[in-house]
Amino acid sequence: MTSRVHSIRTRIKFCGLTREQDVADAVAAGGDALGFVLWPGSRRHVDLDRLAALAAGVPAFVTRVGLFVDQPPELILQASRYLNLLQFHGDETPAFCAGFDRPWIKALRMRDDLDLHAAAQAYAGAQALLLDAYRPGVPGGTGETFDWSRIPASLAKPVILAGGLTPDNVADAVECVRPFAVDVSGGVESEPGCKDPSLLSAFAAAVAEADRKRPS
Numbered sequence: 335m336t337s338r339v340h341s342i343r344t345r346i347k348f349c350g351l352t353r354e355q356d357v358a359d360a361v362a363a364g365g366d367a368l369g370f371v372l373w374p375g376s377r378r379h380v381d382l383d384r385l386a387a388l389a390a391g392v393p394a395f396v397t398r399v400g401l402f403v404d405q406p407p408e409l410i411l412q413a414s415r416y417l418n419l420l421q422f423h424g425d426e427t428p429a430f431c432a433g434f435d436r437p438w439i440k441a442l443r444m445r446d447d448l449d450l451h452a453a454a455q456a457y458a459g460a461q462a463l464l465l466d467a468y469r470p471g472v473p474g475g476t477g478e479t480f481d482w483s484r485i486p487a488s489l490a491k492p493v494i495l496a497g498g499l500t501p502d503n504v505a506d507a508v509e510c511v512r513p514f515a516v517d518v519s520g521g522v523e524s525e526p527g528c529k530d531p532s533l534l535s536a537f538a539a540a541v542a543e544a545d546r547k548r549p550s
């Protein structure tokens with residue numbers, strides 16, 4: 335087992351973008367990665383045309399991430415041309431996730447019986463594990479936190495912490511978990527799918543402040 339990846343600053347992924355202005359605001363706020371939900375069941379769903387338009391507004395060095403929930407390979411392949419990274423939120427197997435000629439991450443919902451070490455081994459090809467709250471029947475974007483103390487200090491994959499993060503609680507999350515990255519959707523929105531520029535900036539500022547305070 336390797337120890338958790340630490341870096342000089344906590345990366346930020348802003349997720350569930352649906353509007354060009356939100357892409358611009360998320361980049362301006364300092365987002366390292368932007369997430370686009372390709373799953374039609376989401377209130378933040380974007381289709382391929384929307385994805386293409388939004389991806390065109392993302393500059394170099396900001397990662398375009400596509401989110402999928404047990405979807406057909408054909409759709410994932412079509413979407414991949416606009417994406418740098420794939421994020422799988424359903425019951426996709428490691429072999430399925432690895433089948434698209436793109437780096438990928440696996441989202442894991444923190445059910446009580448989830449064995450994170452076993453999952454990290456099973457998804458050894460993932461670039462990171464995104465840990466999210468578990469609510470039955472809801473694959474993501476719950477707006478709910480989970481018990482961060484369940485995350486082991488040492489894990490074989492970088493951790494992206496998600497689930498109910500906000501400008502008010504993200505500093506505590508960074509201090510407690512010391513994740514490689516944090517991921518937020520609902521906590522920076524005025525309504526589902528509509529990001530609020532002041533919340534995006536406040537979130538990034540809270541992460542930066544937490545990074546400044548943490549011991550090296």
Ligand SMILES: O=C(O)c1ccccc1NCC(=O)[C@H](O)[C@H](O)COP(=O)(O)O
Binds near residue numbers: 378423518519
């Ligand atoms: O956001 C959604 O609607 C969604 C639907 C289905 C699968 C994933 C979804 N979002 C995934 C994310 O990466 C969210 O950022 C993550 O679940 C955290 O959401 P939130 O608790 O609202 O910050």
